[in-house]
Amino acid sequence: MDHTDFVKADRRDEAPAEATPGRPVPDSPASGPLADARYVLPLKWADDADLAGLARYLAEVVTWMPVTVVDGSAQELFAAHRRALPESVEHVRPEPWPGANGKVAGVMTGVRRAHEERIVVADDDVRHTRGTLERIVGLLEQAEVVRPQNYYLELPWQARWDSGRALLNRALGGDWPGTLGVRRSVLLGAGGYDGDVLFENLELVRTVCAAGGREEVALDVLVGRVPPTVSHFLGQRVRQAYDDFAQPHRLLAELSLLPLMCWAVRHPVGLAAGVLAVCGVAELGRRRAEGVQVFPAGTVLWAPLWVLERSVCVWAAVAVRARGGVSYAGSRLRTAGHSRAVLRRRLRHRSKGSPLLLDAGPSQARGRW
Numbered sequence: 001m002d003h004t005d006f007v008k009a010d011r012r013d014e015a016p017a018e019a020t021p022g023r024p025v026p027d028s029p030a031s032g033p034l035a036d037a038r039y040v041l042p043l044k045w046a047d048d049a050d051l052a053g054l055a056r057y058l059a060e061v062v063t064w065m066p067v068t069v070v071d072g073s074a075q076e077l078f079a080a081h082r083r084a085l086p087e088s089v090e091h092v093r094p095e096p097w098p099g100a101n102g103k104v105a106g107v108m109t110g111v112r113r114a115h116e117e118r119i120v121v122a123d124d125d126v127r128h129t130r131g132t133l134e135r136i137v138g139l140l141e142q143a144e145v146v147r148p149q150n151y152y153l154e155l156p157w158q159a160r161w162d163s164g165r166a167l168l169n170r171a172l173g174g175d176w177p178g179t180l181g182v183r184r185s186v187l188l189g190a191g192g193y194d195g196d197v198l199f200e201n202l203e204l205v206r207t208v209c210a211a212g213g214r215e216e217v218a219l220d221v222l223v224g225r226v227p228p229t230v231s232h233f234l235g236q237r238v239r240q241a242y243d244d245f246a247q248p249h250r251l252l253a254e255l256s257l258l259p260l261m262c263w264a265v266r267h268p269v270g271l272a273a274g275v276l277a278v279c280g281v282a283e284l285g286r287r288r289a290e291g292v293q294v295f296p297a298g299t300v301l302w303a304p305l306w307v308l309e310r311s312v313c314v315w316a317a318v319a320v321r322a323r324g325g326v327s328y329a330g331s332r333l334r335t336a337g338h339s340r341a342v343l344r345r346r347l348r349h350r351s352k353g354s355p356l357l358l359d360a361g362p363s364q365a366r367g368r369w
Contacts, residue, residue, distance in 0.1 A: 033134040034065045038116040042094070042106025043124050044072040048080055050124070050226070055084045057127055062088050064130050065120075068113060070094050070106040099195020100331050107204070108192050111184055119187075121204075123178035125226040127153060135221045136181035144213030145205050146181035147174060148221035151294040159227035161309075163295060164302035168278070170285030174217040176201055178225060186213045191350060198326055199243040199337040210343035219289035241313035242326050246337030255318070257311035278304045 039061055045051075061067055068090040071078050082091050092113065097105035107121050118140045120133060132148065139146045149170065152159035169175035180201060187193070187204070190211035197203045209215055228236070244251040264271040282303035286295045320326055325334030 034130075034137055036116050037065050037118040037120065037133070037137045037140075038110075038114045039065055039067045039128075039133070040107060040110030040114070040119055040121050041067065041069045041124060042072075042103050042110065042121075043069055043081070044102055044106070045077055045081075045124075046073075048077060048084075051081065051084050053226070054124055055086070058089055059086045061128065061133075062086050064133060066090070066116070068092065068110045070109045072102050072106060097192070097195050099197075100328055100333055101195045101197060101200055102329065104193065104195035104197075104200050104203075107200075108195075111182075111187060111192075114184055117184050119182050119184050121180050121182065125228070126150065126177075126179045127224040127226065128179070129224075132221055132223045135218070136179075139216050139218055139221075140181050140183055142214070143216035144183045144186045144211075145208040146216045146218055146221075147205060148177055148179060148181075148218045148223050149175055149289070149291070150177040150179070150223050150225045152227045153224040154227050155296070155299075156227055156230075158230055158233040160299050160302045161306060162228075162233070163299040164282060164304075164306040165310075167282040167285035167291070167295060167299060168303055168306070170219055170288050170291060171281045172285075174219060177223065179223055180204065182208060183213070186211055190347060194335075194338060196333065197246075197335050197337045198239070198328070198333045199246045202243070202246055202337045206338065206340050206343055210340055210347055219291070222290065222294050224294075237309060237313045238316045238320060239326055241310060242317040242320060243336050244314060244317070245321065245335075246339075251314065254310055254314040257307060258315060261308070261311055275304045278307050 041058075058067055058069070067088075069081070069085060070092055071081055072094045073081065078093070085091055090113075092109065094102065094105040095109045095112070097108050099105070110121070111119055118137050120128070120136055122128065136146050136148060150166070152163060155163070166175045176199075178201075182204065186208050190207050193200070193204045193207040205215055241254070244254060260274070261271075264274055279300050282300040286292055286297070286300060321334065323332075325332035
């Protein structure tokens with residue numbers, strides 16, 4: 001069965017699963033702005049190089065609000081994580097979820113286990129403050145999904161390079177961070193979101209919006225992030241370009257970049273004008289919604305390098321798609337994300353028939369998140 005099909009499998013009304021034996025789910029420490037909110041962190045590591053830093057960070061977060069870590073790491077790493085994490089952090093295995101993208105399984109496990117309505121989902125490299133969490137939770141009073149802005153806490157060259165991308169996205173409507181806020185009832189009411197897509201954050205946001213939810217693009221909610229290693233950064237170049245198959249207009253624009261650049265190298269004035277235009281757009285993004293507080297002026301100069309990279313990598317992504325999609329956890333993910341129209345049709349189909357969740361198909365493979 002194709003991964004876009006549905007089967008009867010609604011678990012929205014199930015009671016949350018029991019916590020890890022001997023590790024009861026703690027009572028909520030939250031009060032005030034963080035009442036009725038939970039922090040969900042999907043995790044799957046191949047090594048524990050960053051474990052001490054993550055444990056220190058979560059030891060602070062859990063004093064503000066309940067924390068659930070959904071850990072798909074190998075058993076020896078899972079046990080090490082349990083020993084390192086604070087006692088009050090709920091630490092559990094991911095429950096089965098349709099699709100090959102293991103991060104989706106981690107998010108949906110945390111969401112379904114929660115009793116709280118307002119959920120903050122965050123990658124393991126995200127570093128919230130109490131202030132940013134309060135802002136996101138507060139915005140969930142007027143919206144069903146909140147998309148804040150990430151910035152890098154340190155700026156090695158790869159972080160500056162990626163900051164150029166973030167500035168352009170800020171200028172053109174909004175960046176895609178490693179953390180979101182979502183209302184639990186709306187996401188579960190939609191039957192969850194597809195686990196067979198690469199661009200899982202976009203899929204979650206579009207699913208909530210297709211279910212009638214409102215999205216808040218909160219560019220002024222500035223959330224810190226630990227920079228990636230050089231090897232991880234380089235390994236993500238084509239994969240991130242592949243995400244644009246979920247955004248066709250952007251994909252077409254980026255496919256036009258390489259031909260334009262081939263023309264521009266023979267016309268120095270045009271090339272200089274193009275570089276200045278890209279820097280101008282990036283500076284607009286830096287000045288938008290208090291971005292100057294966290295993006296140094298020099299990061300603007302990295303935006304043309306990112307455009308050059310994307311002009312090549314987007315064509316590499318086309319080649320990857322022609323071979324069946326992005327390699328992921330021993331299989332291939334062909335779909336970057338579904339359009340809003342497709343998701344609305346799915347939800348209409350769901351409302352006319354039985355409660356539905358996505359078909360798991362033959363594989364429940366978990367990917368590196």
